[in-house]
Amino acid sequence: MDEPHRRASELELLFDLTFVVAVAILTAQLAHGIAENHAAESILPFLQVFFSIWWAWMNFTWFASAFDNDDAFYRLLTMLQMGGVLLLGAGVPAAFNDGDYLAVTLGFVVMRVGLIAHWIRAAFDDAASRRTALRYAVGFAVLQLGWLLRLVLQQAGILPEQMQVVAFVMLAALELTVPWWAERTGHSSWHPHHIAERYGLFAIILLGESVLAASNGLAAALRSGGVSASLVAVSAASLALLFSFWWLYFLHPAGEELAANRDKSYLWGYSHFALFAALAAVGAGLEVAITVAPTEGHLQEQAFIAGYCVAISTAVFMGLLWAIHAPLTSRPVIRPSVIWSAVVTVLALPAGIGAIGVVGVVAGIAIVCALVVVVTVLQPGQRQEVS
Incomplete structure (x- = not known):
């Protein structure tokens, strides 16, 4: 170990x-x-x-x-x-x-x-x-x-x-x-930094699948209607959202936290099921959002469902990311007030889809997540490197 x-x-x-x-x-x-x-x-x-x-x-x-x-x-x-x-x-x-x-x-x-x-x-x-x-x-x-x-x-x-x-x-x-x-017979000698790296690699796999899903949605939208402003906007917002997810996940020094709290490894490891599932679901929601964005007026129900899929999955990811690491440290990397304000805002955005469309919903979610990154990185004492 x-x-x-x-x-x-x-x-x-x-x-x-x-x-x-x-x-x-x-x-x-x-x-x-x-x-x-x-x-x-x-x-x-x-x-x-x-x-x-x-x-x-x-x-x-x-x-x-x-x-x-x-x-x-x-x-x-x-x-x-x-x-x-x-x-x-x-x-x-x-x-x-x-x-x-x-x-x-x-x-x-x-x-x-x-x-x-x-x-x-x-x-x-x-x-x-x-x-x-x-x-x-x-x-x-x-x-x-x-x-x-x-x-x-x-x-x-x-x-x-x-x-x-x-x-x-x-x-x-x-x-x-x-x-x-x-x-219960005696802990096996798993390595905390290795485990943290392996989980990080699986998170990257899921983010990669979201990139693939978004690419599939982009290809389908191009086949059906060609390039449009809404298609470019929702694609850019999707990329920004996934990049924010990556940044937020790797802000946490998981290896150090696990090394100091080996007895809490079950909570940390098992909780990742829902966090990882949320990352996978975001990809599916983005694929549909990108597909329907250029013709949203004719596919309002799909746009509504896709918006909520992205919002709920994002809220689950952010909330769990904070909750998983909070028991392992006396000073969470992301402040509770920041993360829970972001969760509430993200969940509220799809309610306005009639006015801002699925493009506005995805863009709004991406902006909220990006702001969480900025506020967290710029807070006093925050390490600037990804760990």
Whole structure:
């Protein structure tokens, strides 16, 4: 845990690329749901599939922080997990649109085989962490049987749709308890600065997906109506908004905070689920906003929904960004008065969409976020470098 200059490995960066595919497919599905006026119906499948993606990524990330020996067997097991991610990603449309989790669950099984093998190997190689590693292996193996049982009952038509959601929530909650149960035997030696870097890299992946989503929306708008002032304005505002998100996220010295508060790592790590989901949802909202901006008069409902999708997701991101870091420091980087004033303002902007349009909403949200950056960076004692 005290290894100096611990950085993400080249293998971890390659591993992350497989999640780029899965997140891109999911973001596109949510954007399609918003464009078809099915935003409310799309929220639940979006959150379920995103949990599968995020949890699979997080399991490997924390293991690798403690037990990455980078030998040939380790690399092969990681490659196996990458194959599982690609299978999971291929199943996203079916899970999202039809509630069919066959490919997603099978992809998760492949990933779990590799991860459980990692933990078993760690148990044999590291006597000090043996009980912890075996608990991880057993916990994940038992719960994987639960996911398979849910899949079998679903495919057989025995499990009603409402009970499928209940089963998902129960299994997901149990998944979250496995690290807590396993670590009761003694904390594994994860590296706080490495974990902070890995989370930052996943945030960049999600911001990159938002850039891709915005680019897709721009391409669709150009195909339908060509260049217009509203298209240029909403595209520029989208870029400014994403840049502000990046700036705000990396203002926080997360590695230092985790090093000083290892006992609060669960709160910090788990809370990122909603924060990351909000970043992904922003991308979907921006894609639709850019698409409808040039012809907003004919697509008022889509513009309204897209505006609220961007606003709510932005508010969740900013509020959680403050709340996640507040318990780790006596002096939060972003002042509460600043962040909560921004949240209220952002949530209020879509109410005026009839007057300012979706372009005004997105531009207003971008301006608010940019002001939060400026006020925070210029406050006395604030470090000027990104950490």
